[in-house]
Amino acid sequence: MFDRLSAYAPQALAVLRIVAAVLFFAHGVQKVLGFPEGMLPPVGSIFWFAGIIEIVTGILIAIGFFTRPAAFLASGTMAVAYWLAHAPASPLPVSNGGDAAILFCFLFLYLVFAGPGAWSVNKK
Template sequence: MFDRLSSYAPQALGVLRIVTALLFIAHGTQKLFGFPVPAMGPTEGLMLVAGLLEVFGGLAVLVGFFSRPVAFVLSGMMAVAYFLAHFPSSVFPQANGGDAAVLFCFVFLYLVFAGPGAWAVNKK
């Protein structure tokens, strides 16, 4: 049974890449445009850079354009975001609101090693 499921691994990886990118883009549009909900604070400085990376990096990951290098940058961005914005208030991601940052960081890191999966513009 698992051998049969394994044959769908490229498609499952593609779905993971696409869904992650859509969620990531939503965080960027929240910061840049106040959509789908307003941002928590002003979008300037590092928050502006984060919003731009989330939208444009998320779009690149979504379509599978240079997914590995873009995912590497986004993974690092999420690690920095966690340690700058969340970690100072608590060690525990559930307590400091950083669980999404941790999850994005490691999903993007996985994409660096696994590649984009199915339905990517390029396989790099």
């Protein structure tokens, strides 16, 4: 019964890619611009650079342009964010607020291997 759904795997992957990238972009905008709410980090700080990476890779991943390298950079950024900003507060992701960073890290790592799916700018 569910075997027929496999035909839609490229489209489902594209939806996952786009939704995750838009959320990632929103995190970057919040860091860099303080929108819709948030504190502005000093320009040139590690949080500011993380926000810039989130904005740029979020856009690239959303449109499916250089998805694999952008996802690799985004995944690594989230791994660093987890270990530098979240893990020192508590070993439990649910307590240290790092669950989103972990999900983004592994979702983007998956995109490195899976590619963009359907509806991407550089689809072959």
